[in-house]
Amino acid sequence: MYQTTYHRASSVDEAAALFAKGSEAKFLAGGHTLLPVMKQRLASPSDVIDIGKIKDLIGVQLSGDTLVIKAATTYYDIMTNADVQKAIPAISYLTSVLGDPAVRHRGTIGGSIANNDPAADFPAALISLGATVKTNKRAITADDFFKGLFTTALEDGEIITEVAFPVPEKAGYAKMRHPASRFALTGVFVTKTKGGDVRVAATGASQSGVMRVPAIEAALKSNWSASAIDGVTVSASGLLSDIHGSSDYRANLVKVMAQRAVQAAG
Amino acid sequence: MSTVKLTVNGKAVSVEVEDRTLLVHLLRDHLNLTGTHVGCDTSQCGACVVHIDGRSVKSCTVLAAQAAGANVTTIEGIAKGDELHPMQAAFRDNHGLQCGYCTPGMIMSAIDIVHRHGGELDEATVREELEGNICRCTGYHNIVKAVLDAAGRMKVAQAAE
Numbered sequence: 001m002y003q004t005t006y007h008r009a010s011s012v013d014e015a016a017a018l019f020a021k022g023s024e025a026k027f028l029a030g031g032h033t034l035l036p037v038m039k040q041r042l043a044s045p046s047d048v049i050d051i052g053k054i055k056d057l058i059g060v061q062l063s064g065d066t067l068v069i070k071a072a073t074t075y076y077d078i079m080t081n082a083d084v085q086k087a088i089p090a091i092s093y094l095t096s097v098l099g100d101p102a103v104r105h106r107g108t109i110g111g112s113i114a115n116n117d118p119a120a121d122f123p124a125a126l127i128s129l130g131a132t133v134k135t136n137k138r139a140i141t142a143d144d145f146f147k148g149l150f151t152t153a154l155e156d157g158e159i160i161t162e163v164a165f166p167v168p169e170k171a172g173y174a175k176m177r178h179p180a181s182r183f184a185l186t187g188v189f190v191t192k193t194k195g196g197d198v199r200v201a202a203t204g205a206s207q208s209g210v211m212r213v214p215a216i217e218a219a220l221k222s223n224w225s226a227s228a229i230d231g232v233t234v235s236a237s238g239l240l241s242d243i244h245g246s247s248d249y250r251a252n253l254v255k256v257m258a259q260r261a262v263q264a265a266g
Numbered sequence: 267m268s269t270v271k272l273t274v275n276g277k278a279v280s281v282e283v284e285d286r287t288l289l290v291h292l293l294r295d296h297l298n299l300t301g302t303h304v305g306c307d308t309s310q311c312g313a314c315v316v317h318i319d320g321r322s323v324k325s326c327t328v329l330a331a332q333a334a335g336a337n338v339t340t341i342e343g344i345a346k347g348d349e350l351h352p353m354q355a356a357f358r359d360n361h362g363l364q365c366g367y368c369t370p371g372m373i374m375s376a377i378d379i380v381h382r383h384g385g386e387l388d389e390a391t392v393r394e395e396l397e398g399n400i401c402r403c404t405g406y407h408n409i410v411k412a413v414l415d416a417a418g419r420m421k422v423a424q425a426a427e
Contacts, residue, residue, distance in 0.1 A: 006268065006285040006331040028332075035288075035327050036308060048285070050332060076321070100398025101382075102375065103309060105321040106328065180310065182397070 001035075002044040008053060012136050012159055015051045019157040022047030027159060029057075029072045030106035032099070033115045052108065057161060062087050065167045065194065071110025071160040075099065078109060088129070090171040090189065090265065094121050097175060099182050110160040113145070116152050116209060118240070119183040121175065123210035127201035128189035129171060132164045148208045169194050170224070172265030174257045175204070178244060186250050188213070188257035190265055192224055202254045205239050216258045226259040270334045274299070275343025283330050290314045292330035293340055301341035301370045305400070312399030315371035315378075316340045322378035324398070341370035344377065352419035353377050353412070362412030364403035375399050376413045377420075385421035387414060 005022075009015035019025045026045035028034050029052040037043045051057060057072035062083035069078060069091075078084055079095035098121050099107060112122040113133065126133070126142035133140045136159045145153050154160070168191045175187030184204035191199045198221045200213045219228045234254045239247035271280045274297060281296045293299045293316070302325060305313030309327040316325045317339040344351040353373050356362070363369045379395045380387065392413045393406065401409060 001286045001288075003284065004286050006329060008331070008334070028329075031329065031332065032309060032327055035329065038286075039307065048329070052332070100312070101378065101395055102312065102315055102322045102324045102398050105318075105323050 001038045005047045008050045018049045027051050029108040029111040032107040067165045070162045072108050075104035075107050087167045090173045094173045118149050118209045119204040124189040124201040124203040128191040128199045129165045134162045170265040172261040174260035186253035188261050190261040205250045226262045229259050270330050272333050273337045287330040289328040289330045289333050290325040299340050299342050312371040313368050315374040322375050353416040356412040356416035360408050360412040362409045368401045372399050380417045385417045387417045
């Protein structure tokens with residue numbers, strides 16, 4: 001790892017000010033993406049600004065039909081939170097199959113979505129549930145937030161403060177885990193909103209990161225059941241192809257994971 | 267350079283380290299606590315697991331400075347003098363190790379698993395919970411046996427307190 005200067009911010013404003021002072025600063029929450037990349041010398045921030053201990057960025061709130069998860073809340077705290085389990089159990093499940101126990105003790109929802117790894121789990125949940133990402137500057141819908149591989153709508157120095165999820169009628173998640181990394185070889189999140197809309201998002205599948213799957217959405221909208229997806233064909237065009245799975249294999253996984261997610265949602 | 271103050275195995279320490287220093291290196295190179303191992307150095311193998319404020323974490327993926335003010339427990343801090351921690355004793359009695367390289371991390375993860383599940387564990391849960399700790403010798407069988415054995419011992423010990 002190259003030299004860097006560590007700062008611990010005690011508020012979002014202080015973090016933003018520290019960022020502005022650094023020549024090439026990076027925010028750090030759980031550090032489970034940034035530190036590995038720094039160790040490989042693929043990133044060499046001049047300053048690392050720790051926002052993981054800012055009290056305003058930690059916690060979960062359920063008010064009415066909105067579940068708010070603050071950005072620096074760890075996967076473990078999300079997984080075990082009673083409001084998450086009650087309002088959107090699919091999110092609790094998603095965190096339970098993310099990484100391993102020690103990773104879940106450190107990794108945060110804000111870190112996951114800011115990084116937007118094409119095989120990360122949370123981007124699929126945000127897109128499917130129609131969440132809103134709030135920052136220290138504005139609110140961004142999930143549809144506008146994710147911009148392709150490792151790219152988001154975040155501007156330089158902008159800090160995610162929380163994610164607001166509308167509580168759905170039903171939601172489910174299923175993923176084929178890469179056996180070593182625990183990342184999604186392909187994962188699918190399905191949602192039936194309280195307004196009757198159906199939104200399906202797949203991660204680990206597309207070359208351009210998290211994607212919606214309109215064909216499966218249409219099938220589920222007319223008939224919310226796993227069998228409704230039997231006749232759907234997911235195109236392999238634009239899907240990832242690597243040593244772990246060809247694009248055809250992933251296209252089929254999108255379908256199978258969607259079916260399992262619907263079964264999980266009930 | 268920064269001065270990092272933290273509590274390690276119940277003792278307050280103050281260490282001058284570079285900001286890029288990882289917690290595992292603070293423990294091993296500055297405090298000579300070499301029981302915590304570096305295996306993969308990529309947050310996958312779990313040989314470096316320690317507890318920060320009671321939670322298992324991979325110390326190869328935490329900056330020392332991030333742990334400032336925290337309470338860190340390593341494999342050296344769990345026995346009571348000459349009396350092994352019940353998890354250590356169970357690993358010995360069940361032959362839960364061969365080369366021993368992964369063992370400190372296994373034991374620190376396993377203690378955390380027992381704490382989180384309140385001692386109510388079955389084989390499937392232990393196997394799933396140990397997914398972040400890799401052992402290349404044992405085939406895990408005796409490790410799982412040891413954790414289940416220790417869960418019982420820790421429950422008894424807790425009940426006696």
